[in-house]
Amino acid sequence: MKTSTALALLAASGPVTASVVRPAAEQLAKRALATSDPYYPSPWMDPAADGWEDAYAKAKAFVSQLTLLEKVNLTTGVGWAAEQCVGQTGAIPRLGLRSMCMQDSPLGIRGTDYNSVFPSGQTAAATFDRTLLFKRGNAMGQEAKGKGVTVLLGPVAGPLGRMPEAGRNWEGFSPDPVLTGIGISETIKGVQQAGVVACAKHFIGNEQEHFRQTGEAQGYGYDIKETLSSNIDDKTMHELYLWPFQDAVRAGVGSFMCSYQQVNNSYSCQNSKLLNDLLKNELGFQGFVMSDWQAQHTGAASAVAGLDMTMPGDTEFNTGISFWGTNLTLGVLNGTVPAWRIDDMAMRIMAAFFKVGQTVNQDPINFSFWTSDTYGPIHWAANKDVQQINFHVDVQGGHGSLIREIAAKGTVLLKNSGSLPLKKPKFIAVIGDDAGPNPLGPNACSDRGCDNGTAGIGWGSGTANYPYLVTPDAAIQAQAVKDGSRYESILTNYANSQTRALVSQDNVTAIVFVNADSGEGYINVDGNEGDRKNLTLWKNGDDLIKNVSSFCANTIVVIHSPGPVLLTEWYDSPNVTAILWAGFPGQESGNSITDVLYGKVNPSGRSPFSWGATRDSFGTDVLYEPNNGNDAPQQDFSEGVFIDYRHFDKANSALTYEFGYGLSYTTFQYSNLKVRKSNAGAYQPTTGTTAPAPTFGNFSTNLNDYVFPSNEFPYVYEYIYPYLNTSDAKAASADPNYGQSADQFLPPHATDGSAQPLLRSAGKSEPGGNRQLFNVLYTVTADIKNTGSVVGDEVPQLYVALGGPDDPKVVLRDFDRLRIDPGKTAQFRATLTRRDLSNWDTTVQDWVISSYPKTVYVGRSSRKLDLTATLS
Ligand SMILES: *[C@@H]1O[C@H](CO)[C@@H](O)[C@H](O)[C@H]1NC(C)=O
Ligand SMILES: *[C@@H]1O[C@H](CO)[C@@H](O)[C@H](O)[C@H]1NC(C)=O
Ligand SMILES: *[C@@H]1O[C@H](CO)[C@@H](O)[C@H](O)[C@H]1NC(C)=O
Ligand SMILES: *[C@@H]1O[C@H](CO)[C@@H](O)[C@H](O)[C@H]1NC(C)=O
């Protein structure tokens, strides 16, 4: 989401083709634009879906009592800044249900206080540790719960990381879909076990910041009429971008957020192919879909295309009007939006709510996103009803030690010629702006939108306010004092003569801290509109390293960054004796890196992305300039599944460091690979049909019953309600086109509530797709021996070659993190499911195992594949 209010007026609904956009003739002449096939009707919930039975029983009991106005209240946000959270729904006072609170972010609670700042998703992914990923999610869920948050807006699998420059990659996990799938699933389970609904976002193809919103693009000088279109073919969609979202559905996620940009020239929040077909039918998603903030562009059309909740509810921030609210009430009353569809929306929202254990009489929301003042207006935009709105509840729950552990275990040792671990070094010189504090405080820049001092996280809505930030300078100095080491630091990159004088002294261990930063598109930092404009280090980091290492034979480099940076100019210098990637570690930054530098934590992080030698070598890049006149910029994902290591392997090009790579202070030996086949039986495609769409309760069609009850409570300025301001429908709607019937502007079958065929790839009541896709076909084991002298964690990785001419050389399929004592051997055990061995067959529309010979590998990175076997 974003906070800028300077936005172009969005097109009103008009004669909407919800999914098919027909480009004008002259554009067609220029280039044939990608299109998206219509898919209707919107699949309704399945009360018997695995894991959702109790939730749906409770939802049915609740929703059956609701009036139409109350149902609409559940689906529609009350407007930007209308209540305390970044988004809130209407309430149901009659039944004691308070408004639901939607709050950022994927690494903590945004915009409040006495909360923790966790390591970024990407740093957590680098642990390759399911338990830590779960614990991080669970701790974030507990903090959200303690503030009264209903839905925590994360975790992220879009962006996946198609382009290393993309601004928000650090919010997610990894460009590898399996690692991201495990990251998103464990996080979801953790958040939801704490009683808070998780939100898988941004669905889908949200791979860059540039041109995701028209108003934002105007802010940096481009007048485009529609947002970027990510054009993704069906096979790439399934094998790469949809894969982790499938895992999210399987993990029982309660909500999804559709994204700002278009896919195949149809807006994600009204793309029926995405929401109705892929998400709700094929994957069998049973929760609700909310829009990203202002990502809704139509009313009835988005409803029948599968959107269930509009956020923050107004068409644009603070217009006081909505595509839903009044319009949705009218749309149901006049028959455009079928009654079963609004019932389905309400059921999905309430089922997600009950699934995580929430109850109707929830505890209150006890913070305000809009101010840190204790007292203020509860309706912030309207400046109305001053009361205590911040209770400053401390929800940190001692999570600092977990944060420290995750960041240390997510730190990747890229190079070590023997200088690490440090053992009471005689003299340490720490150099660099990135080792020190922001002189104006860790929260000085709004949403962390600057790069001053150490980079603990990136910028944008995916952030939280620091309760404290332990800098590398403070933590290493404390250790040095304890050890009796001499310690000096120079916390700028630009004190050349002083730095030179310091690091030229005898017996110095120089530790240079450098960074790169990125974030969300509504903030520009140093010319970076969210997306990075280059892959080099910021603030002359390369020069700093080269200068220090030209005078100091023991130069250790620590990098904080949102992905790869180019190390080419200095990484192989003999004077650069160690390189560490510490990601975005969160509030315990200094403690975590000190633990690794001194060997309290034996490094075992693995790079969740590849480090190319040049920017071009990555093969993909952000689209920085519109390429379709004033119409939607077109981004063709023509590389298919070949991003990150799959691309480098295909191009057979050299890498500085590869995906999955990372060193330890000990050594490991791999042996004894065994592959055991399980008898899963032949795949049975799903057949049959759904039940017809159910409805719950009935409603009055007398428009007088829907008029704003001004005798009951006062209208709040700019607030979005479900009511009509007059019993004249056309006047209440204020839509000049009001009166068109469904068949005039909705696609065929949009209102059809009859039983529908089940897809062969979908299960029967199986969220995540046909359960046979997850049958284990092979179990793989190998012995891993610690051949060094200290205890350490090793991350054995299972890769597969699917064998076809269009398949990547290898793809990651499983991994584990094993703690092994010196001299001891541990067994690595991993599994291969049917999906793991299949390709998406675009003709059959299902996962199919090809006849090409398949090979399995167990190794320590995507390019160090120690053990190999062919599959029978
Ligand atoms: C986008 O177009 C491609 C090429 O026709 C097609 O394979 C794919 O399914 C489309 N995706 C969506 C979401 O419409
Ligand atoms: C809708 O929600 C608002 C608060 O957001 C509440 O004031 C109103 O009473 C609700 N309407 C109904 C019909 O429950
Ligand atoms: C803060 O919110 C939580 C969760 O709703 C609640 O349990 C707690 O009582 C609230 N505290 C205050 C001081 O309002
Ligand atoms: C209903 O939606 C239309 C756009 O489709 C908008 O112009 C109108 O203002 C909306 N009405 C209300 C009451 O929000």
Ligand SMILES: *[C@@H]1O[C@H](CO)[C@@H](O)[C@H](O)[C@H]1NC(C)=O
């Ligand atoms: C029904 O209501 C919707 C939403 O306001 C509107 O777009 C549509 O034109 C109306 N149709 C009829 C037939 O009144």
Ligand SMILES: *[C@@H]1O[C@H](CO)[C@@H](O)[C@H](O)[C@H]1NC(C)=O
């Ligand atoms: C903080 O960073 C901004 C650029 O992001 C820079 O203009 C400003 O001078 C910095 N402030 C301090 C105190 O370093």
Ligand SMILES: *[C@@H]1O[C@H](CO)[C@@H](O)[C@H](O)[C@H]1NC(C)=O
């Ligand atoms: C550097 O260390 C060596 C070995 O410990 C020692 O002999 C030498 O005197 C030291 N030099 C300085 C300037 O401390």
Ligand SMILES: *[C@@H]1O[C@H](CO)[C@@H](O)[C@H](O)[C@H]1NC(C)=O
């Ligand atoms: C890359 O961008 C950063 C941040 O804006 C800037 O400091 C650096 O100078 C740029 N690098 C090059 C080579 O232009």
Ligand SMILES: *[C@@H]1O[C@H](CO)[C@@H](O)[C@H](O)[C@H]1NC(C)=O
């Ligand atoms: C590196 O050294 C050169 C030559 O002394 C100097 O001009 C430059 O400013 C130095 N750069 C940094 C970042 O220290």
Ligand SMILES: *[C@@H]1O[C@H](CO)[C@@H](O)[C@H](O)[C@H]1NC(C)=O
């Ligand atoms: C390494 O450092 C020494 C000073 O200890 C210096 O003389 C030498 O030139 C440096 N080598 C490189 C390749 O920078």
